Amino acid sequence: xxxxxxxxxxxxxxxxxxxxxxxxxxxxxxxxxxxxxxxxxxxxxxxxxxxxxxxxxxxxxxxxxxxxxxxxxxxxxxxxxxxxxxxxxxxxxxxxxxxxxxxxxxxxxxxxxxxxxxxxxxxxxxxxxxxxxxxxxxxxxxxxxxxxxxxxxxxxxxxxxxxxxxxxxxxxxxxxxxxxxxxxxxxxxxxxxxxxxxxxxxxxxxxxxxx
Amino acid sequence: xxxxxxxxxxxxxxxxxxxxxxxxxxxxxxxxxxxxxxxxxxxxxxxxxxxxxxxxxxxxxxxxxxxxxxxxxxxxxxxxxxxxxxxxxxxxxxxxxxxxxxxxxxxxxxxxxxxxxxxxxxxxxxxxxxxxxxxxxxxxxxxxxxxxxxxxxxxxxxxxxxxxxxxxxxxxxxxxxxxxxxxx
Numbered sequence: 520x521x522x523x524x525x526x527x528x529x530x531x532x533x534x535x536x537x538x539x540x541x542x543x544x545x546x547x548x549x550x551x552x553x554x555x556x557x558x559x560x561x562x563x564x565x566x567x568x569x570x571x572x573x574x575x576x577x578x579x580x581x582x583x584x585x586x587x588x589x590x591x592x593x594x595x596x597x598x599x600x601x602x603x604x605x606x607x608x609x610x611x612x613x614x615x616x617x618x619x620x621x622x623x624x625x626x627x628x629x630x631x632x633x634x635x636x637x638x639x640x641x642x643x644x645x646x647x648x649x650x651x652x653x654x655x656x657x658x659x660x661x662x663x664x665x666x667x668x669x670x671x672x673x674x675x676x677x678x679x680x681x682x683x684x685x686x687x688x689x690x691x692x693x694x695x696x697x698x699x700x701x702x703x704x705x706x707x708x709x710x711x712x713x714x715x716x717x718x719x720x721x722x723x724x725x726x727x728x729x730x
Numbered sequence: 731x732x733x734x735x736x737x738x739x740x741x742x743x744x745x746x747x748x749x750x751x752x753x754x755x756x757x758x759x760x761x762x763x764x765x766x767x768x769x770x771x772x773x774x775x776x777x778x779x780x781x782x783x784x785x786x787x788x789x790x791x792x793x794x795x796x797x798x799x800x801x802x803x804x805x806x807x808x809x810x811x812x813x814x815x816x817x818x819x820x821x822x823x824x825x826x827x828x829x830x831x832x833x834x835x836x837x838x839x840x841x842x843x844x845x846x847x848x849x850x851x852x853x854x855x856x857x858x859x860x861x862x863x864x865x866x867x868x869x870x871x872x873x874x875x876x877x878x879x880x881x882x883x884x885x886x887x888x889x890x891x892x893x894x895x896x897x898x899x900x901x902x903x904x905x906x907x908x909x910x911x912x913x914x
Contacts, residue, residue, distance in 0.1 A: 522766055525789055528893045529796045530759035536751045539800040600803045601814025668800035672818050730798065730818075 539668045540596060546665030547592060547688060550658030554692040558654055565695035572700040579622070580694040583705050586615040587713065588687035595662075595680035599669025605676065612683070616710060623703040638701035644708055647697060651712035655682075655689030659716055663727055675724035682720025686713030739764075744808040751799060762792055765812055772816055782904065783823070789897055791819045796893075860902075862909055867902030870895045875903075 559565065569577050594608035627635055641647065662681050671677030690709050699708070720727075743764060750758030769791050773784040794815050802811045856876065860868040866888075873884035874895065885892045 522785060522789055522792070523763075525792060525893055525897065526759060526762040526766060528896075529762060529792060530755045532891070532893070533750060533753060533755045533758045533796075535753035536800045600801050600806075600811070601818070602806045602810030603803055668798065670794070670798035670801040670815060670818070672814055730794065 537668070539599070542668065543592065543596060543662065543665045546661040547588075547658065547684070550661035550685070551688045551692060553657035553661075554654040554689055555695070557657065558650070558692055558696060562650075562696050568696065568698040571698060576700040576702075577694070579619075579702055580697060580705060580709075581691070583615055583619050584687055584690040584694050584709065587612065588684060588691055590615070591680055591684040591687050595666070595677060595684050596669070598673065598677040598680050599666060599671045601670055601672050605673075609680070616706070619702055620706055623701070623706050626702050638703045639707050641699040641701075641704045641708060643698075647693065647699070647704075647708045648712040648715070650693045650696070651686065651689045651709060652715050653689070654692045655685040655713070655716045658688040659685035659720065666728065670730060671724075671728045673724075674728040675721045677728050678720035678722070678724025679717045680720075682717035683713060685720070686716040689713070689716070740807055740809050743812075744804075747799075747802060747808050748804055751802070751804070762795065765795060766792060768809075768812065769816055772813075773820065776820060786901060786904070787819060787823055789900075790823070791816050793894060793897060794819055859906055859909070863902045863905060864898075866890060866894070867898040867905070870898035871902045871906075874899055 555565070566577075590608070590612045594605065594612055597603045597608040598605055627638060630638060659682060662685055666677070666681060669677075690713055743761060746757045746761035746764070750761050766788055769788045770784060773787045777783050777787075795812070798815065802808070860872060863871070869888045870884060870890065873879045873887055874881060879887060881892050881895050884890075885895050888895065890898065
């Protein structure tokens with residue numbers, strides 16, 4: 520077929536284009552609600568542990584995971600827009616990790632040495648990691664769907680960032696159930712747990728985001 | 731001086747793209763035409779003397795522009811976006827070409843196939859040929875050229891858009907002709 524003809528047909532089918540960012544934000548919220556519903560089924564009503572951990576510890580958890588989720592999604596969107604540089608949005612994700620590491624170091628420094636091990640690894644380390652990874656799965660699925668109008672130039676990078684966003688959203692959901700009070704636990708358990716879906720996303724990036 | 735010309739182009743293209751995103755078909759058509767010219771020059775420089783491949787890539791990239799238009803960030807230069815899309819399509823093309831070159835091309839009928847009824851053989855032959863193509867190309871050719879559907883009906887039956895049916899038929903037949911020539 521001639522190129523002119525193709526152009527005429529493409530133009531004839533042109534409609535106003537939807538907003539990709541809004542689509543992704545909606546998908547994120549929808550996936551997150553599914554995760555919450557899933558956790559509710561397995562773990563019962565949320566926010567029961569706040570009585571033991573205190574509101575400050577809960578706020579740190581929520582702040583860390585929400586900041587991480589927002590920055591990852593922003594970087595994932597940047598990865599799907601040709602012409603946008605990825606370095607800065609990707610580097611920004613590290614900022615909450617560094618800030619929280621400082622808090623964790625201060626906290627560990629002022630703690631009784633005998634209590635440090637539990638502050639770092641909690642009492643149910645693997646349960647936490649598993650819950651975060653499972654809670655990230657519905658978010659991952661809807662995010663992959665919502666990402667389709669975007670055009671990732673480097674599919675593995677896009678897959679990594681989508682996985683990281685899903686992991687962070689899963690962590691936000693699990694934060695409502697977590698009974699570990701320390702900031703150090705967020706670094707040692709939550710952060711690796713969020714990296715698991717990210718690595719899966721990177722590995723599946725090429726087939727998943729091919730266009 | 732050329733820098734200035736590029737800036738004027740950029741301003742114009744970006745305005746057309748933004749109008750296109752808002753659903754203005756004529757602005758969008760003008761944008762695609764201007765983009766096609768740029769793309770042709772871009773691919774010609776990288777694939778000198780391969781006019782058919784250049785034109786295929788131009789068409790593929792135009793379709794990619796159409797399907798991925800929501801990925802354009804209107805705060806950034808249009809030409810940077812276009813270049814990103816074109817570069818991705820070129821890399822994809824070169825990768826496919828490399829893969830095709832590294833696969834053995836013959837692999838037709840074995841001796842065990844003898845004794846089959848002619849009609850089945852003919853159908854098998856078509857199936858073997860179509861198996862050389864991507865599933866979308868094979869579907870497009872089967873529906874329009876073998877089952878005789880119109881482009882519109884084929885688009886509905888296969889879930890592909892009408893332009894992509896046409897492109898897939900065109901590309902698929904080109905590839906089949908090339909494959910048969912190669913076989914002698």
